[in-house]
Amino acid sequence: MDTSARQKIPLNSLSPRQLMELDACTRCGECMKWCPIYAVDRSADLIPGNRIAALRKLLKSQHGIRARLAAGNRISKEEVERLIEVLYECTTCGQCHFVCPARIDTVELWEDLREAVVEAGLGPLPDQAEYLRVLKKYENPFKEPRENRGIWVQRGLEQGTLYRDLPLITESPQPVLFYLGCTASYNTEINLVAQWVANLMHYAGVRFGVLGNQENCCRGKLRRMGDGDFAAKAAENIDLLNSLGIDTLVTNCAGCFKTIFQDYPRIKKINFKVYHAIEYVDMLIRERRLQPVNLVPMKVTYHDPCHLGRHNGIYDAPRRVLQAVPGVEFVEMERIRQNSRCCGMGGGLKMGFPEIQTLASAERIREAERTGAEAVVTPCPTCFLGLQAGAARAESDISARHLMELVNISVFGR
Amino acid sequence: MSPFGTDLIYYKPWLYFVIIQTLGLTIFIIGMADNLNFYFRGRARSFRNSPGFAAMIKIFLHEVLLQRQLFTRGFFRWLNHILIFWGFLGLLSLSAIGVLLKIVPGDAAFYQFFTAGSGYLYYKFVGDLAGLMVLAGAVSALIGRLRAAPGSNIDTRFSDTAALGILVVLVLTGFMLESLRLAAAPGDPAAQYSFVANFMAGFIEGGQVPRFLMTAFWTFHATLNAVFVAYLPFSKLAHVFAAPAEIVINASEEQLRGDLYGYLR
Numbered sequence: 001m002d003t004s005a006r007q008k009i010p011l012n013s014l015s016p017r018q019l020m021e022l023d024a025c026t027r028c029g030e031c032m033k034w035c036p037i038y039a040v041d042r043s044a045d046l047i048p049g050n051r052i053a054a055l056r057k058l059l060k061s062q063h064g065i066r067a068r069l070a071a072g073n074r075i076s077k078e079e080v081e082r083l084i085e086v087l088y089e090c091t092t093c094g095q096c097h098f099v100c101p102a103r104i105d106t107v108e109l110w111e112d113l114r115e116a117v118v119e120a121g122l123g124p125l126p127d128q129a130e131y132l133r134v135l136k137k138y139e140n141p142f143k144e145p146r147e148n149r150g151i152w153v154q155r156g157l158e159q160g161t162l163y164r165d166l167p168l169i170t171e172s173p174q175p176v177l178f179y180l181g182c183t184a185s186y187n188t189e190i191n192l193v194a195q196w197v198a199n200l201m202h203y204a205g206v207r208f209g210v211l212g213n214q215e216n217c218c219r220g221k222l223r224r225m226g227d228g229d230f231a232a233k234a235a236e237n238i239d240l241l242n243s244l245g246i247d248t249l250v251t252n253c254a255g256c257f258k259t260i261f262q263d264y265p266r267i268k269k270i271n272f273k274v275y276h277a278i279e280y281v282d283m284l285i286r287e288r289r290l291q292p293v294n295l296v297p298m299k300v301t302y303h304d305p306c307h308l309g310r311h312n313g314i315y316d317a318p319r320r321v322l323q324a325v326p327g328v329e330f331v332e333m334e335r336i337r338q339n340s341r342c343c344g345m346g347g348g349l350k351m352g353f354p355e356i357q358t359l360a361s362a363e364r365i366r367e368a369e370r371t372g373a374e375a376v377v378t379p380c381p382t383c384f385l386g387l388q389a390g391a392a393r394a395e396s397d398i399s400a401r402h403l404m405e406l407v408n409i410s411v412f413g414r
Numbered sequence: 415m416s417p418f419g420t421d422l423i424y425y426k427p428w429l430y431f432v433i434i435q436t437l438g439l440t441i442f443i444i445g446m447a448d449n450l451n452f453y454f455r456g457r458a459r460s461f462r463n464s465p466g467f468a469a470m471i472k473i474f475l476h477e478v479l480l481q482r483q484l485f486t487r488g489f490f491r492w493l494n495h496i497l498i499f500w501g502f503l504g505l506l507s508l509s510a511i512g513v514l515l516k517i518v519p520g521d522a523a524f525y526q527f528f529t530a531g532s533g534y535l536y537y538k539f540v541g542d543l544a545g546l547m548v549l550a551g552a553v554s555a556l557i558g559r560l561r562a563a564p565g566s567n568i569d570t571r572f573s574d575t576a577a578l579g580i581l582v583v584l585v586l587t588g589f590m591l592e593s594l595r596l597a598a599a600p601g602d603p604a605a606q607y608s609f610v611a612n613f614m615a616g617f618i619e620g621g622q623v624p625r626f627l628m629t630a631f632w633t634f635h636a637t638l639n640a641v642f643v644a645y646l647p648f649s650k651l652a653h654v655f656a657a658p659a660e661i662v663i664n665a666s667e668e669q670l671r672g673d674l675y676g677y678l679r
Contacts (some may be wrong), residue, residue: 011456013458014457015456015457019452020656021656024659062453065451101481101487102661112458169421309673
């Protein structure tokens with residue numbers, strides 16, 4: 001049975017450059033060597049080069065001279081379905097872009113292709129579609145009511161983990177907005193990360209506030225999985241953030257950071273600077289407004305989150321922070337910086353292929369183990385969760401720690 | 415003797431040549447037009463930032479002409495590809511000169527240079543050098559692909575083998591033709607410039623090669639050339655145009671990010 005002719009994939013969301021990229025790939029195989037997902041699921045059609053070849057065959061069979069010559073009829077429903085599946089069995093980590101001799105911009109290509117297949121009604125995968133439905137309905141992926149988004153402040157104060165109250169920026173305008181994102185707002189373990197950041201910013205004398213219950217999801221997952229509503233939903237958020245009169249937005253979530261810093265300005269102009277919390281803390285340390293003075297005796301290695309590293313070139317700030325913590329013995333893994341192995345948490349892979357994600361994290365943990373470190377640290381809450389699961393899967397003694405925890409201990413001694 | 419002077423040695427069906435090359439070229443043009451039509455069906459913006467011409471020029475030199483990004487991936491991968499790339503460009507240039515010689519008047523300096531002047535010697539030398547480069551690169555790449563162990567970072571399909579295979583056969587038949595010509599008409603003072611063909615001619619010198627076989631060889635070579643040209647836009651060989659364009663566009667978009675273009679430092 002042929003479905004390709006009926007479910008033609010539109011090319012509106014793709015650029016001439018991206019369609020040309022399909023011809024630029026020579027299937028040289030370099031991406032095969034580096035792909036973190038192919039490393040754990042040895043299915044040949046997952047290799048980025050093969051994915052591009054299959055997409056080229058499908059799209060050219062639907063558009064242009066080959067479509068008129070009815071070549072498209074040679075592509076079966078099963079082939080199309082598998083192609084959609086492999087398009088989503090990817091973390092969009094961008095490693096293939098960095099090793100591609102033709103410099104194909106794969107992250108943008110995968111995301112825009114996903115948008116095209118969603119427009120054609122062929123994607124995302126069922127579990128991902130459900131995730132996005134929940135996200136749009138509840139404004140978070142956890143089905144939590146909006147009124148619970150800001151209760152962490154009170155809880156933190158009561159538990160003594162948050163040292164000072166935080167003003168709502170809508171009631172008390174501040175120059176800096178601390179934007180938490182969904183996971184830090186609702187997941188109690190990751191919320192601690194937000195509290196550590198808040199404590200550090202207070203200590204450094206930063207005047208900042210939060211949005212509390214008025215904070216929206218950044219909607220980045222819509223973009224990552226190709227949901228066509230992303231632009232409109234992001235524009236709503238941009239309008240809200242632009243109306244606050246802030247000059248700086250700081251977020252502790254690498255995914256939110258990528259979305260606000262990289263995706264939002266492509267939709268609408270933003271009137272504030274955007275920092276990931278680790279960059280901001282690095283800046284505060286360098287300005288001597290924060291001084292990590294207490295010893296944290298620990299041998300650690302560092303995991304570069306894709307959204308900070310490859311996607312935004314933030315490699316040095318977290319390493320500087322780590323090395324500023326006295327007592328820390330820092331060792332690098334074999335694959336670092338632009339070649340850092342993805343932990344599998346990005347691009348919606350976890351929603352569609354949770355088992356593959358855990359295997360990818362376990363691979364990263366094994367790399368960390370080889371350094372002899374006691375802990376692998378990262379400044380991304382999502383990678384942190386992924387690495388924790390990976391350590392359990394790999395039955396490793398190494399622990400996953402959030403980098404902000406180490407800074408918090410070193411600054412406050414607790 | 416001009417590059418077309420072998421007409422005197424054996425019969426060349428030029429009418430067939432013109433027809434088959436025109437056909438090959440027509441299919442090539444249709445294929446390229448179809449590719450361009452396909453690319454420009456995309457409606458999103460190709461450039462998100464203002465074009466960075468300095469970065470584009472710099473990367474064109476480093477990554478298209480010198481292919482330094484491939485060098486960082488491995489010396490032999492770079493060597494194979496750079497041999498094919500520069501050899502292919504050399505042969506393409508000689509083909510262009512060959513076509514021009516058919517067009518320009520006989521008393522033009524350009525014509526005289528390549529038929530009666532030292533240009534003929536350069537033509538012969540560059541032809542063999544470029545052919546040898548393509549042959550060495552393509553054979554090495556083909557061996558690399560065919561001998562790659564399962565699970566290595568090469569996944570070879572028929573289209574990969576076909577592209578390299580056509581190149582190898584095309585160049586080999588070119589050398590064969592030239593060596594047959596030299597063997598059939600010994601004493602060519604320019605023979606040493608066709609150094610590969612001259613070497614090969616040594617093996618057949620004195621032997622009687624039937625003229626019809628030389629004509630058949632010539633016809634096969636011409637046909638294969640037309641097939642190669644026609645196949646180009648429909649195969650992975652389309653990267654010949656698309657990859658350099660992509661490399662240059664990316665250089666502009668990423669403006670020489672240190673983590674991507676680190677080898678430049």
